Amino acid sequence: MLRKLSTGFTNYFIDSYFLVSLLGVGFMNNIIQGKAFVLGDNIDTDQIIPAEHLVYSLTDEEESKKYGHFALSGVPTAQAGLPDGGISFIEDENYQSQFKIIIAGSNFGCGSSREHAPFALQKSGVKAVVAESYARIFYRNSVDGGFIVPIESTGKLNNKIKTGDQLKINLDNNTLKNLSDGTEYQLKPLGDVLPIIESGGLFEYARKSGMLE
Amino acid sequence: MGMTITEKILAKSAGRRSVTPGENIWLNVDVLMTHDVCGPPTIGIWKKEFGDKAKIWDKNKLVIFPDHYIFTANKHANRNVEILRSFAKEYQVENYYDVGTERYKGVCHVALAEEGYNLPGTVLFGTDSHTCTSGAFGMFSTGVGNTDAAFILGTGKIWEKVPESMKFIFHGRLPNYLTAKDLILQILGDISTDGATYRAMEFDGEAVYDLSMNERMTLTNMAIEAGGMSGIIAADKVTENYVKERTDEPYEIFTSDEDAKYHSKYEYNVEDIEPLVAKPHSPDNRDKVRNVAGTKLTKCYIGSCTGGKITDFKFAAPLLLGNTVKVPTFIVPASTEVAKELEIETYKGISLREIFEKAGCIIAQSSCAACLGGPDDTIGRAVDKDVVISTTNRNFPGRMGSKKSEVYLASPLTVAASAVNGFITDPREFL
Numbered sequence: 001m002l003r004k005l006s007t008g009f010t011n012y013f014i015d016s017y018f019l020v021s022l023l024g025v026g027f028m029n030n031i032i033q034g035k036a037f038v039l040g041d042n043i044d045t046d047q048i049i050p051a052e053h054l055v056y057s058l059t060d061e062e063e064s065k066k067y068g069h070f071a072l073s074g075v076p077t078a079q080a081g082l083p084d085g086g087i088s089f090i091e092d093e094n095y096q097s098q099f100k101i102i103i104a105g106s107n108f109g110c111g112s113s114r115e116h117a118p119f120a121l122q123k124s125g126v127k128a129v130v131a132e133s134y135a136r137i138f139y140r141n142s143v144d145g146g147f148i149v150p151i152e153s154t155g156k157l158n159n160k161i162k163t164g165d166q167l168k169i170n171l172d173n174n175t176l177k178n179l180s181d182g183t184e185y186q187l188k189p190l191g192d193v194l195p196i197i198e199s200g201g202l203f204e205y206a207r208k209s210g211m212l213e
Numbered sequence: 214m215g216m217t218i219t220e221k222i223l224a225k226s227a228g229r230r231s232v233t234p235g236e237n238i239w240l241n242v243d244v245l246m247t248h249d250v251c252g253p254p255t256i257g258i259w260k261k262e263f264g265d266k267a268k269i270w271d272k273n274k275l276v277i278f279p280d281h282y283i284f285t286a287n288k289h290a291n292r293n294v295e296i297l298r299s300f301a302k303e304y305q306v307e308n309y310y311d312v313g314t315e316r317y318k319g320v321c322h323v324a325l326a327e328e329g330y331n332l333p334g335t336v337l338f339g340t341d342s343h344t345c346t347s348g349a350f351g352m353f354s355t356g357v358g359n360t361d362a363a364f365i366l367g368t369g370k371i372w373e374k375v376p377e378s379m380k381f382i383f384h385g386r387l388p389n390y391l392t393a394k395d396l397i398l399q400i401l402g403d404i405s406t407d408g409a410t411y412r413a414m415e416f417d418g419e420a421v422y423d424l425s426m427n428e429r430m431t432l433t434n435m436a437i438e439a440g441g442m443s444g445i446i447a448a449d450k451v452t453e454n455y456v457k458e459r460t461d462e463p464y465e466i467f468t469s470d471e472d473a474k475y476h477s478k479y480e481y482n483v484e485d486i487e488p489l490v491a492k493p494h495s496p497d498n499r500d501k502v503r504n505v506a507g508t509k510l511t512k513c514y515i516g517s518c519t520g521g522k523i524t525d526f527k528f529a530a531p532l533l534l535g536n537t538v539k540v541p542t543f544i545v546p547a548s549t550e551v552a553k554e555l556e557i558e559t560y561k562g563i564s565l566r567e568i569f570e571k572a573g574c575i576i577a578q579s580s581c582a583a584c585l586g587g588p589d590d591t592i593g594r595a596v597d598k599d600v601v602i603s604t605t606n607r608n609f610p611g612r613m614g615s616k617k618s619e620v621y622l623a624s625p626l627t628v629a630a631s632a633v634n635g636f637i638t639d640p641r642e643f644l
Contacts, residue, residue, distance in 0.1 A: 042406055042495060044609040051250075051585040051612075055282065055289035058254045058359075059261070074611045107407035110440060111607060112585070113342040115254065115358030135440055136411050137342055141358035192237055192374075202364055203262045212368070213266075 032127045032149065032169040034100025036178075037089055038082040038158050039075065043104055044111030045138065047074035049120040051112075058119055067116060068095035068123030081163035089124070096125040101169065103161045104131040108150075109138020118147035128169055130176060130187065132156060143193045146201025152188040160185075215470025217378040218447050219413040222353045222467055226336040234377040234474075242274070243335035245365045248321050249279040251340035251358070253296040258363035269304055270369035276308040276330055277301060278321040283312050283580040287588035319548035319579030322346035322518040326430065327550050329460030333448035334467050338365055343518050343606065345436045349429035350456065351448030351466060353413075356437065376442045377476040378413045378469075379404075383420035385483040390641045392528055393424055393431035394520065394604065394624035398489040399481065401439055402499025410440030412476055415469065420483045421446060426455045427524040434519045435606055438496040488640055490602070491622040494610045502627050502639045512601040513538065513632040514593050514613075515625055516545025516577070517584035520604020523554045526569075529629035530560045532643045533572040539635025543593035544569045545577045545584075552579050574632075586614040595620065602631045 053070045057063045072080065072089040081087025089097050102108075102121070108131035109117060118141050121129070128149040129142070142150040151169065153176070161167070166179040174187040190197055199205035206212040216224070216231060224232045226240040247255055260267050269275055277297055282290035294312055301309035310318045310328075318324035322343050325331055333351035337344065340362045347354035357371065365371050381400055400414075414436040421429065429446050436444030447468045448456075456464060488502040515521065515529055526544070546552040555566040555576075569576055575592070583593035584605040595601050595614035601621065603613065608620035623631070626640035633643070 042609070044607070044612075046585070046607070046609050046612050052588055052614075054250050055287055055293060055588065057257075057289075059257045074616060076610050076616055107410070107440065110406055111342065111609060111612075113340055113344075113356035113358055114251065115360060133407060133410065135407070136442055137356050137358060140361060144364075145358060145360040202360055203258075206364070 030171040032101065032171070034127060034167065035098055036101050036103050036161050036163055036165045036167050037097070037099035038161055038163045039102060039104040040079050040082065040158065041105035042107045042110055043075065045109060045114050045117040046111055048072060048109065048117040049114065050074040054114060054116050058116065064123060065095040067120040068125070069093070071097070071120040071124035082158060083162060087163050095123060100125055100127050101167050102126055102129040103158050104129060105156065105158045106132040108134050110135035113137045115141040115145055118142040118145060122147040130157060130169070143196050144202035146204065149197060151190065154186045154188055157185060214474065215472035217413070217415060217469045217473040217475070218351065218467045219353060219376060219378050219415065219443065219445055222334055222336065223373070223375055225334065226353070232375045234375050236375045237372055238375060239370050239372050240336055242338050242365050242369050242371060244274050244276060244330050244337040245362060246276045246278070246321055246325060246337065246339035246344065247362060248277070248281055248341060249293045249297055250281045251362065252277055253293045254359040255340055255362040255366065256296065256300050258359055259366045262363060263367045267367065269306070269366060272304065272306055273308070274369070275306055275366065276325065277306060278310050278318055278324050279312050280318070280320050281581045281585070282587050284578050284592070285588045285590050287590070290588055317549055319546070320518045320521065320581055322430070322434065323522055323547040323551065326350070326426065327459065327548060329456065329462065332456060332460070332462055332464040333452060334465035338362065338371060342437045343434055345441060345444045346430050346434040346518055348433040348436065348443050348445040349426060350452055351446060353443055353445070355443045374411065376411055376413045378415050378473070379409055380415045380417060380475045380478040382418040382478065382480045383416070383483050384418050384480065385420055387420050387423060387483050390488055390626060390644050391483060391486060392624040392626060393428040395486055395489045396483065397432050397435040398491055398499055398622065399486050400479070401435065401491065401497040402489070403479065404439050405497045406438060406495055407440040409436065411442055414439065414441040414444045416444065416446045422449055422451070425524055426451060427522040430522065431519055435496070438606060488624060488627050490627065490637070491608055493608055493619040493621065496607055496622060502623065502637065505621070505637050506639055508621070508637040509600060510540050510602055510631060510636055511599045512540055512593070512595065513542040513628050514545070514583060514601055514603035514605065515628055516543060516547065516582055517605040518547055519606040520625055521545050521547035521551065523551050523558060525604055525625040526551070526555060526565050527558060528625040530565045530568045532626065532629035532633060532640065533574070534560060534563065534568045536572055536633040538573045538632040540632065542574045542632040543577055543583070544574045545582045545593065546579050549579050583613050585612060602628050602637060604628050
């Protein structure tokens, strides 16, 4: 009934959104827990993954680990790991970080369209970013590629949470608990894109909702 | 309720009579553009997701310009171009502009215009944030990532949230010391790098319609620097003349209704604007050139989709004629067509190329080059603590190479004046 791809196509997104919601399909993990890495405002994609590294394969399992290794390597040292800065996101030759949750200010992911940015964060082991706001393309890429969960905070958190704090995000009630000091913060709901995130990305969503075979 | 030009174009693409900002709709894409950085991963996702059934939805609507990392010994970068080449061969993609051939063009956004892919009223997606440049032709254009591009490649469709529109009206006649770059830096300083996030930036006013297509493209190009989904200028005779010289394809001209609803409106008198820079490390860190005049430089750069068009070089040439640059100054024509024009266009009977060579500038081959840093051997790349003034579009930390470098963004007039002195200089001193 929903496979009317010509005239009814425009309502497709909404239709299938409700469909998937009603089915309550939950493929994502609704609890995300890990250590925080805190950053400032306007972290652009060149800071997330500097352009010189965009030459590596994203499909070759071994080579793509370089994206994890170089993730956030463009952030100026003084601003890496606030409030003190000077904290390495990736240690030595590793490609996985001890930090699983990024806390940032406004306009996270601004700049280029490179999907390598959320990919690099995923490769490094990041599960979620909590920022005051996102640039459009980074946000879309994170969601449609199913790399990380981009969550909006309801206020400024990067001056309240410290790098290394243990955090627990609950996507069922949109809360973030700082286990290191007991504080709790409300997060904005994922809204329209929730079904895509729950499906694990745009292609999975399109298949699940019957749009693609 | 009336609609904006953006809403009308999106409604047409979605096969609907009207759309409302905030709605998620599925669009039928007229052109998908990709390049050597994001093309290979896009192809990878397309093959993985569609498997044996992977089929390009419409070969005539796919355009591929290798342009980012072209003149480099980096083997991984060269491998990316090789992936595009074999893909184009295997799937018989005619609109592929290969490196090392007569067809090579250079920077995709400029090449899209030159090759006649920009058509009023159409919808163009590209795997590059500066895809918004094409909006100068009265069309909807925006950047997407690899997954979205792979989805378009296989289906010709993509979801998009209908943006609210912001209107920027420039009144008056542009003084000879200003270019479109100053106008967009003015806006960026006013609304900041996320002032237009998820919105369409519509440009209007007699000062905008007095601009050439190249200069209009400078305005729409940097919409993304304010977070804009798109930049747009309704088509007029200037647009139609440019398009008709390059293609016979049909197009449709849309304009905003008088009673269209806007998120906000900004009005400027261009005669009140002074030459501007964006100081390190953000495109919205606006200041008047005269406030930073005297800042010592180590490099000057005129190039990119933003500032490497023939109009940019025509602005720079009169200031460089008969002078010698004091610091290494790079001239990077965005496309091979612009490079050819450097030899044809003259000022006081001397070709622009000769003017730049005699001034001691380094003229590079057409590509994105050091605008985004690139591999170590990229010409003009910022190293160590370079202080650069550039006609490019971004100056976030490390954007042009070294994280320790400092980049000032400015008009080609300001960059040329600064190159002559070796420190930041107000172009009015030369005009």
